[in-house]
Amino acid sequence: MNTLRTLSGLVSWRCGHGGRFSWVASFACGFLACASVGACGGSKTLGADAKAVTAPGGTKDQSQWPADDHSLCAWRDKPELEVSESAGPGALRPNVRRVYKTFGDFESRRKTLMCREIDTNLDGIKDVVRTFNPKGEALREEADRNYDGRVDLWLNFVDGRLAEEDVDTNNDGKPDVWKFYANGQLQRVRRDRNFDGKPDIWEIFARGRLERVGFDDSYDGHVDRWDRDEQLKYEAEAEDRKARNEMMNAEMAARQDAGGGGAAPGAESSDAGTKPPVKPSKSATPPSK
Secondary structure (H helix, E strand, O other), X not given: OOOOOOHHHHHHHXXXXXXXXXXXXXXXXXXXXXXXXXXXXXXXOOXXXXXXOOXXXXXXXXXXXXXXXXXXXXXXXXXXXXXXXXXXXXXXXXXXXXXXXXXXXXXXXXXXXXXXXXXXXXXXXXXXXXXXXXXXOEEEEXXXXXXXXXOOEEEEEEOOEEEEEEEOOXXXXXXXXXXXXXXXXXXXXXXXXXXXXXXXXXXXXEOOEXXXXXXXXXXXXXOOEEEEOHHHHHHHHHHHHHHHHHHHHHHHHHHHHOOXXXXXXXXXXXXXXXXXXXXXXXXXXXXXX
């Protein structure tokens, strides 16, 4: 079957089944399952499983939290930075740290958030960190989603907006899924099926929908086949035809408003300033001999 649906439709169609799109579906199924507990991409929402997991060196006994919380903000021994700590929901001790830096002088003096880190599963170990530029815009985020003590999610921002999301799905400390965004919309996804550090699946999106998928079945760095969404292609062509028809109708309406009466371009009209030639009358007096 060559016709792709949207990614969600593809997942519902292929999750738990084999077939041509089994690799895409297996990845997508995992991501949807991860998203269902809010653990994929940025801030995490704690579920029952997350609350039960403890990072190496951590403990669920908040009174016994370690002195070293594996801070990711690099704030120690930097007197120019100001540190603020607070306790989030369910925390008996501070589990959120914010690091500020002051910029400017006199009236332009301002304090800007430079780093924020959170212990989301309340085991005394920080597992999510986000850094900011002097404007207060997000720069980068790193997260340990499975609480094994290693970062497995990397987010990069441009002008404060998400531009790239890298994910480690096999817990080897290296990303094997790369997602690219433009203006808040997912544009491309690259996946590494055999975990050699190089992509072998390429997903292309258009208007938020999966348009085509390329597969490198020989793992030589080149696409061997493309599977395309024929329905999306048909809709795009239909929209293009509609736009052309609307443009033609607008041009005809403009000519009618100008007095052209909808005549085809290049056709002569008596309103154009020229008069038709006058035919001689049959009753005219013949010339004298």
